[in-house]
Structures are given as structure tokens and as C-alpha cells.
Amino acid sequence: MNKENNNLMEKIVSLCKRRGFVFPGSDIYGGLANSWDYGPLGVELKNNIKKLWWQKFVTQRDDMVGMDGAIIMNPKVWEASGHTGAGFAEMLIECKKCHQRYREDILEPKVCPACKSKEFTEPKSFNILFKTFIGPVEGDKSIVYLRGETAQAMFVNFKNILDTTRKTLPFGIAQIGKAFRNEITPGNFIFRTREFEQMEIEYFIDEPKKDSDWQKHFEYWMKQVKDWMKMIGINEKKVEDFEVPDSERAHYSKRTVDFMYEFPFGKKELYGLAYRTDFDLKNHEKFSGKDLKYRPQEGQPFWPHVVEPSFGVDRSFLAVLCEAYQEDPSTSFNGVQDKSLGASRVYLKLKPYLAPYQAAVFPLLANKPQLVQKAREVYQILKLNNQQPTTNNFNVSWDERGNIGKRYYAQDEIGTPYCVTIDFDTLQDDTVTVRDRDTAKQVRVRVQELKDFLSKRIWS
């Protein structure tokens, strides 16, 4: 990581904490091993990402259905999927004296950091599923696992979903939810954490007669992943499609593409696309004894094959922030450089529909009741949807603190695309100032046209 990128990452982490996007988990207790909590702005941005994904991949399509499975599943699920085996493990050496375990490749020199002993066992396989005990007795019989991926819930529910929805191939099942991996070396802010959220699709296709039968679905989903990245504002030039070679692919996959994004700390996997063949359904049938085949109206029953696009929520969030973070040294506020705000303007160039707030409303002066009252009216118009009283038009922020320059600064930094100011002219001609986050330019807009004006720009 070069110095400039190092700085960028530090600035993002600092902004996240300072403005309430992401806090260190259990912060007042000194944290907990790279766990993180999403704060008031972070949860809105994260929810907007998840909502957008669900709309694009589930509710706007006819060939997809959603589900939401339990995090704790029957342990046989993980035997069938291969997760309790060596494929989901890290090789660790153990200090013979104090029994601490380490990854050999990162332990240099070979001295135990805990007790200074130099004697270690041979590397042993360490499974990274979190285990816990269900019921009143702790013991081998009561061991269950926190799921290591959301995918298995979709295979285990395949038959129930097929029977209840009567979908025909090809069709997909989508799920958003948390997964847990007892990583030995989590890190890079929210990039690799032990508890993380996935958005996954298992797309079930016909048994391929030839390679092109599954390749065409694979190519289609490559394009869908790229469409999605564009929707959330990821620059395609920063993404490399990495064809995972045979030797590095997961045991179930015949082809995997990792979408590698240029994070400030290096090119790392943002999303993945895997052709899982019929590995999962076949194995779950074997382990459960339940028939998981698809029965076409004419023809023999068979196990559908699976193409799996997999999206990390937290990594999406981080990539979105990395793209959005902008510094503009040339721009001043209201045409006047305000020294108190520092040398350069920081703004998050978020897609307007992803931003925590789509607009902010200010009365020019907080101590003029007429301005405040009018501003509250505008705020309510923008915020509440009278046609659909249980939904908002947009999320709207209210600010009457400090001067207008500081308010712009504060909204820029959290990515609010439009700031609306109510001033004395508003009381005369019912127009407001709308100021654009990215250009810092201002225009006057009539109050009665304001909602349309913003809608067009937010959803374009």
C-alpha cells in the first residue's frame, strides 16, 4: 500500500467514525478483534444498498424468489457441503508450550509471541466455522455451527421452494444475511471481518449437454454483476475479472471469476461468480436421503446445475465509499473561502439514491421564526409522501446549526446530493436555493416544483 492510498484509507476510516457511518464494535470496551458496528448514517447507506440489490435481483425479475434462512442450521448441512472438512480450514502451527496457534507464513521469526517458546507442532488443519452448543448440555452431540455462507440455506430449501412456487428452470433463489468465519487474520477495516453480510443468488439451470449450455448463463451473470457495480457507482476500470485457476478453485466449482477491485490496500476480491455444477444438490440428496431432483414435465428427473453470483454487503459498502470519497481543494463555500473549514472541500460523490439523505433543508438563519417555519413546511413536503403515507419520498436531513458554509461542509462529507436553503427571498417569491453537492453550484427553484426537480435528479 503506497502512502497516498494509505492516507485515503485512513481518511475513510476516520470519516466513518467521525460522522457515524461505522464505529469499532464494542468500542467502549476496547473493541473486539476487528468487529464493526454501523452507525446512524452507515445503516441507511447499507440498507439502501441492500434494498437496491433486492429490487434489481428479486422483485423486478420474474425468474427469482427470495428467502431468509436461519443462521444456525442442522450440522449435517455443513458435512454435506464440505465445510466441516479441510476445504474450509486454515493450516496453523501450535506452540507446544502455551498452545497458542498461528499461521506459519506470518510468524517470523519462529518464536511464539505469547510465551517466547520456539517449539511448534507441524501445521494442522483448523476449521473456521464458529461452533456453539444448542440445548442444555454442552458436548459433541449438541455442537452446531454459525453458517459459514448463506448459500447452503438456498440448497437446503430448494425442494420446498420448488414445490411452493412451481418455478420452472432456469430460476434463482436470493438471500441477504449474515455469515460467520473464524478468520485467523481479519483486517482492512470492514473488508475482512469474522461476522459479515452476504447477498447471494443460486441460479438453477438445466443439466448442461455441452459446456456452452452453462457458459451462456455464466456470461449473462458476469454482465449482471457489472450492471450492479455500475448502479452503485463502481468505476469499471478499477475492476479486474480474475479467472481463478483450477488449482485455486473451491472443491465444488468448475469455473470461478473473482471480481477484483482496486481497494486502497490492494486489488482484492469484491464479488465472485462460481459455476457450482450440481455438487450441492447432489450432496444434500446423498446426506439427507431426500430427493432433490428437478422433474421436467417431459423427461428424466435431474439435479439442476448452479451458477452463483455472490456479493458482500460490507465490501460493497467499502467500495462505494472508496469511489465516493473526493477532495476538491479549489472549491470554496458561497464563493468565499472559509478558513475554519480547512484547505479543501471533502465530499462523498455517492449515487443520490444510495446516500443516507437525499436532501437537506436549512433555514438561512435559525433565529428568524418565519424562515424556520417555512423551512419546516418544505422539509415536510420533501420528506413525507402523502400518496403513500407509510413511505418516505426521500430521507431528508434538517440542520439549523452554525453558518450555511458549515452546514454545506457537513452535508458534503456525508454525501447528501442536494441542500435546500430557505431565505428571505423565499418568503417573497416562494423559491428556494438548491445547491449541488458535486459542483457546489446553486440554482433557484420554486417550492411547488421542488419535489419533481429533486426526484428527477435523484433517480436519474
Place this chain on the structure above:
Amino acid sequence: MNKENNNLMEKIVSLCKRRGFVFPGSDIYGGLANSWDYGPLGVELKNNIKKLWWQKFVTQRDDMVGMDGAIIMNPKVWEASGHTGAGFAEMLIECKKCHQRYREDILEPKVCPACKSKEFTEPKSFNILFKTFIGPVEGDKSIVYLRGETAQAMFVNFKNILDTTRKTLPFGIAQIGKAFRNEITPGNFIFRTREFEQMEIEYFIDEPKKDSDWQKHFEYWMKQVKDWMKMIGINEKKVEDFEVPDSERAHYSKRTVDFMYEFPFGKKELYGLAYRTDFDLKNHEKFSGKDLKYRPQEGQPFWPHVVEPSFGVDRSFLAVLCEAYQEDPSTSFNGVQDKSLGASRVYLKLKPYLAPYQAAVFPLLANKPQLVQKAREVYQILKLNNQQPTTNNFNVSWDERGNIGKRYYAQDEIGTPYCVTIDFDTLQDDTVTVRDRDTAKQVRVRVQELKDFLSKRIWS
């Protein structure tokens, strides 16, 4: 549970599985101790409940912010909150021979069901937090817990949220997320499960000078809870406010009201409202050594007091279904009793904005390309929002299977409020038949007015 209610519960569980609302968790492996997965329709209904709650209690209010904390927190959190102690435990007796543990009150006669031994230990406290191990070494030092409630994340983040949002009292923090309790006797479908989802608010208020200072907030939140129940269609006559007596209240609470709903299996807690005093912030300050006081502009720093409304997502889901389930023996389809559909019409009288689908669109006949094409056009108009391309107007279902009576039956059973049929008249006069779920009445509506017609009814 009387026979009629027993039947109702069986019917709901059966409908949930048959139509894809809720499946037994890990079903193909014989399940897992009362765990459940939400299927394609269930996840939509559940998401609609959560979205509505977030809108009502977070984004439409100025005095609330959201957050989303990690499930695994620093174990000191649970020491400070008292959850690792006797207050969050069940008393169990242990078989001296095979070491299985049981709740004494439900073990009759006193014979171990596992090994038939009759020798038991005295009752011992059994903590119901799920524990797991973080990092590569299993041992006392690596024990962490799955959170037993979402509430603690809001206390632990109180200071960070206060500093970043600069909110002034009173204000609230809201969170939706999973919690885990190793219950000895889970049951009643999704009512009591080991893994469940909560929607919780910690509402921070001034240090009360007299009881009426906190009571007024308590009364306000009682009303808010009731407003919410009304929004999701809970009949207030089926809800009893139970004042939890001193002896039964949690250790931190000075007043608790349980909102008891008449489930088919008895009157049980649906929601709760607790005055937690300053117990939590004070204890977290004590255990963490971090100052968690609120500093008013003028006056002494103090620990805010807390009023906590707590809503179960799964219990909301179940109560909504219990209210919505209707049988109408008198109604036939299209004026003709269709014997193949059974004696009575079953429908879910869900609030239209909560239903998995707000509308269904059918071509009268699937083998007439003109009808199918026109129906697809209407389907797209209803489904896609051209002004806001990343959002849907409504969720819309498409069905062209079987006859129209069976399609109505299928939509009634999943609570779709409006069915729109495109027939030969549509091709002439551009009107469609709109059929109402609850009355089974039909009206003709012009296609260009259809979206408004439905919007008004769905959001009213």
C-alpha cells in the same frame, strides 16, 4: 388451547409451509429444534413489516436514528448488562448418570427420558446465552457470546452516536437485528425460537426529577406501540396491557408493560415496554471506565434514563397472520361454486401494503397471445416505477396457470389484495377487471387509471 384455536394454528402452519411463507429450518435433515426459514412469500411479508417499522420509528421522525451492531460483542458487555448472571438463566436439574439436563417443572415423573435413571442433582442455574470461541484457540479466554438482545449494542454505541449526531435529549436509537437465546423449551411455531429477530428502541430522556417526568414518556410510547399494532392490522381488542408486578420485572426495570396478544395458543407477550432507568449506561460506564454521561449545554452531566419499546419481528409476523387468516364459506368464485377448490374460501386479510404482492395480473386465457401480450404490458406498468427506476411501484405477481377461479384462490390464500384480469373486452375498450380479495367483488377500471386506482386503495 381449545380445539378451534388448535385448528387455526394448524391451518396457519400448514398454509405457511404449503405456500412458501415459513418452512421448518433444515427441513430435509429432519429440522433443527424448532428453527424456521422464511420462504419466498414470508421474506417479502417480513421485509414489509421491517420497512414499515423503520419508516415509522426512524426515518419519519426527527428524534430517532438507526444503527446496526455486530451480533458478537466483547464479552464484557454481557457482564455489565447482567446477562452472564442468574438473571438470564433457567434452573435445570441434571441426570447424575447421563448428564442430560431438564427443567424440573416439566419432567414428570422424575425419570430421565434418556437413560431412565432417577437420580438428579439439585436445580442449577443454566445461562441461556449461546457461547462460541473467537480466534484459533478454544478456551476460557476466547469465549464470546451471541447477543441475547439487540438492546446492548445501542447502549454501547450511545456515546459514539451522541458525539456524531449531536442529538439533544430526548432522542432514540433504533435497531433491527437477530438475537439468540438457548431456550430450553422453544415452541409454538415461530413464537419462541432460539434465533429470533428484534426491532428495538432505546429512547433516552432527561434524568427525572419526579415520577411523572418518565411516566409521560412511558405513556407516549404505550400509545406509539398501539399505533403500530393498528398499522399492521392487529385488533386492539385482542391485546391486553399487562403491568408486570415488581416481583417479575427484570432487574433493571422500574416499570414494564407486556402487550399480551390472544394467540391461538393462549395470551402471550407480543411486545414489551420497559422503563430501564439509567441502569445500563451507568453499568457500562462502571465496567468500561468510559464516561457515558450526557452533557447538557447548561447544568451537570448525568446518565440519561431510558424507555425501551421492544418488538419481535417473528411475533409480529405471526400475529399479523393470525389476524389475517379468514375463511368465508359463503363465497364462490365468479358466482359459481367450484367444487375442486373445497368448501370455503380461505384468504389472508393482510394490510395491502404488508402483503407479499400488492396485485396479481392474469391474462384470461394463457393460449391467446393477444391477451398475454396486453397482460404483460399491464404487469410492467404496475410493477416498474419509471420515475424511480431503482424502485418498484408494487410487488406484482403474474399467473397464467389453470382457470381464473384457481388463480383467485391461490392469490386469496397469500393475501394479494387485488387481482387484475385482462380479457377480450380489454382489447376493445382498454379496461380490466379488478377483483377485491376481501369482498370478492369485481369492477372494471381503465388501464390508464389502474395505477392510481390501486395506489389509493393500497396505501389508504
